[in-house]
Amino acid sequence: MKNSLTGWTIAHFAVDMSCLYILYRGVWRIYIGLSWTVYMERLTFAFLLYNILAFGLQVVIGAMADRWPKIRKVIGIEGVDLMLIPLIMIWIWQTEVISWAAMIIAGILNASFHVGAGVDVLVNSGGRISPSGIFVSSGALGVAAGMLLGMSGQGALLPVMILVVAIIMVYLATDNWAKDVVSRSKGLRSGGLIDTPAKNYVHFRMLRDNIGTAIAVIFLFLAVLIRSYGGFIWPMGFEKTGYLMLLVPCMSCAGKALGGILADRFGALETAAVSLMISAVLFFTGDGSWILMGISVMFFNMAMPITLTGLVSAMPEDPGFAFGLSTLALLLGYVLLYVIDTGSIDLRYLTLILILVAAVLIAAVLRGPCRDKNTGGEDK
Numbered sequence: 001m002k003n004s005l006t007g008w009t010i011a012h013f014a015v016d017m018s019c020l021y022i023l024y025r026g027v028w029r030i031y032i033g034l035s036w037t038v039y040m041e042r043l044t045f046a047f048l049l050y051n052i053l054a055f056g057l058q059v060v061i062g063a064m065a066d067r068w069p070k071i072r073k074v075i076g077i078e079g080v081d082l083m084l085i086p087l088i089m090i091w092i093w094q095t096e097v098i099s100w101a102a103m104i105i106a107g108i109l110n111a112s113f114h115v116g117a118g119v120d121v122l123v124n125s126g127g128r129i130s131p132s133g134i135f136v137s138s139g140a141l142g143v144a145a146g147m148l149l150g151m152s153g154q155g156a157l158l159p160v161m162i163l164v165v166a167i168i169m170v171y172l173a174t175d176n177w178a179k180d181v182v183s184r185s186k187g188l189r190s191g192g193l194i195d196t197p198a199k200n201y202v203h204f205r206m207l208r209d210n211i212g213t214a215i216a217v218i219f220l221f222l223a224v225l226i227r228s229y230g231g232f233i234w235p236m237g238f239e240k241t242g243y244l245m246l247l248v249p250c251m252s253c254a255g256k257a258l259g260g261i262l263a264d265r266f267g268a269l270e271t272a273a274v275s276l277m278i279s280a281v282l283f284f285t286g287d288g289s290w291i292l293m294g295i296s297v298m299f300f301n302m303a304m305p306i307t308l309t310g311l312v313s314a315m316p317e318d319p320g321f322a323f324g325l326s327t328l329a330l331l332l333g334y335v336l337l338y339v340i341d342t343g344s345i346d347l348r349y350l351t352l353i354l355i356l357v358a359a360v361l362i363a364a365v366l367r368g369p370c371r372d373k374n375t376g377g378e379d380k
Contacts, residue, residue, distance in 0.1 A: 004124065005131050007166075007173030008117040009138045011080045014166035015113050016142030017149070018083045019106045021159045023050055024150025026090045026099030046103065048338070053107030054114075055331035059324030061115045066320040072123075076116020079109045081167045084160065091156035114327065115320055122312055122319045127203045129268060133260020133305035137253045144249035204313035206268050206306075208367045216314040216365045221329050223361040224307050228333025229340075230354035231300070235347040237287040244290055251294045255301030268306045269368030275302035276359035284352055300355065303362060310366060 027046045031039045065072045086102035086109070118135060125131040149159060207216050240247065255275075263271040279299035286292025311322040342350070 004173055005121060005134060007170040008076070008121055009135050011076075011113070011117060011166040011170045012135060013138040013142040013145070014163045015080060015083055015110055016139045017146035018087050018159055018163055019050070019054065019110050020143050020146025021150040021156065022086050022090050022099075022102050022106045022146075023047070024147055025153070025156070026094070026150075027103055028150065029153060030094075030096050030099055044338075046100070048335075050103055050107045051331055051334055053104060054110040055327040055334075057108065057111035058115050058327040059321060061111055062119065062320030062322070062324030063318070064320070065115055065119055066318045072116050072320070073120050074116065075112040076120055077170055079111075079113025079116055080163070080170055083109050083113075083163055084167075087156050087160055087163060091160070115323060118323045119320045122202050122309070122323065125202070127205070128260075129204070129263040129305050129309045130257075130260035132308055133263075134257050136305060136308070137256040140249040140252040140256070144246060148245075202312050202316045202319045204309045204316065206310050206313040206366055208365060211365050213314050217311060217325070219361045219365045220307050220310045220314070221325055223303070223358045224311075224326050224329035225333045225336075226354050226358045226361070227300070227303065227307070228330045229336045230333075230351050230358070232334060232337050233342060233347050234297070234351055235287075236290070236293055238290050238293070247290060247294045248297055251298040252301045255298035256304045258298070259302030260305040262302065263306050267368050268310065269363060269366040272303040272306045272362045272366065273359055275299040276355055276362070280352055280355045280359075283355065284348070287348065303358070306366070307362060310362070 023046065028043065031042045034042075061075065065075065083106065086105040089098050089102040089105075118132070121131050121135045146159070236248075238244070259271060259275065262275075276299070279296045279302075282292050282296035282299065286296055308323065308326045311326055312319045315322045
């Protein structure tokens with residue numbers, strides 16, 4: 001699992017970097033210089049469309065991966081190597097049509113990769129939360145790198161080189177890739193991918209015994225949605241210039257990775273509840289301090305792998321669908337930016353309330369406090 005996790009984590013960085021590079025190097029740069037109204041209309045639609053494709057499609061692709069497990073790793077790998085196509089498109093032709101086409105292709109490939117790689121990590125995690133935390137952590141750095149590279153206007157040579165390295169890592173590190181491809185081709189020849197083995201069952205024993213599946217899914221879904229919206233409206237209290245532009249993605253990356261590791265060590269409930277409480281305190285007292293605000297962002301993101309694996313715990317036979325639900329919640333949190341007018345709202349108090357509500361929702365469904373350190377993170 002270690003080699004496979006390393007390959008997928010590096011690929012996650014490369015895929016998100018490629019997508020954001022395409023979005024900024026292509027669509028964003030095309031409309032610079034137009035009137036402010038036209039510029040904002042085009043960019044708003046572009047970002048919304050990209051997020052719908054990259055995040056909204058994952059619930060559909062995830063359900064398909066659960067139905068036909070043999071396509072899981074294939075779509076993960078193809079999501080990486082086919083990303084070369086839109087990257088090269090945007091490198092050679094900087095036209096409006098090509099930029100939009102490349103963005104749409106990248107969004108679809110992004111969704112495929114996340115489901116294939118993310119579910120592969122979940123299925124092979126042995127009930128531990130840390131692999132998923134490590135996997136999702138690199139995405140934040142990829143988004144920041146792609147945005148900076150795209151805004152710089154540089155050619156795609158560096159993104160292509162990084163993506164090629166990621167492709168090589170995935171092919172070398174992912175277990176039984178060739179066997180999966182052979183199985184897939186046999187399934188296709190036998191009349192589709194219907195004759196596949198039973199669904200993968202993912203063992204995350206994280207939910208309270210008296211909590212029904214529907215309640216657990218609703219509460220965790222809302223917790224992810226609230227955290228997503230809270231992250232987007234988060235008032236930093238200082239101007240993000242220079243190296244401070246990297247503060248949020250770096251702290252987000254560290255928080256997601258640490259959240260999974262600490263959850264395996266101390267328990268999911270304990271880690272989620274304590275980290276969100278600390279985040280709330282630092283957020284409310286650290287206004288204007290980039291150090292305290294950065295640490296607050298790190299603690300805020302520790303709950304991310306816990307809510308993801310919590311959803312999988314509620315639907316252990318459908319990890320792809322559960323993974324897709326988590327990204328659908330992230331998408332809806334983004335959409336709320338366009339729905340809720342925060343002009344007359346104090347964002348500090350609103351964000352604080354959202355952090356606390358998310359903590360309550362998570363604590364309501366997760367079990368605690370005992371974790372068995374000798375069983376790969378599962379409860380006694």
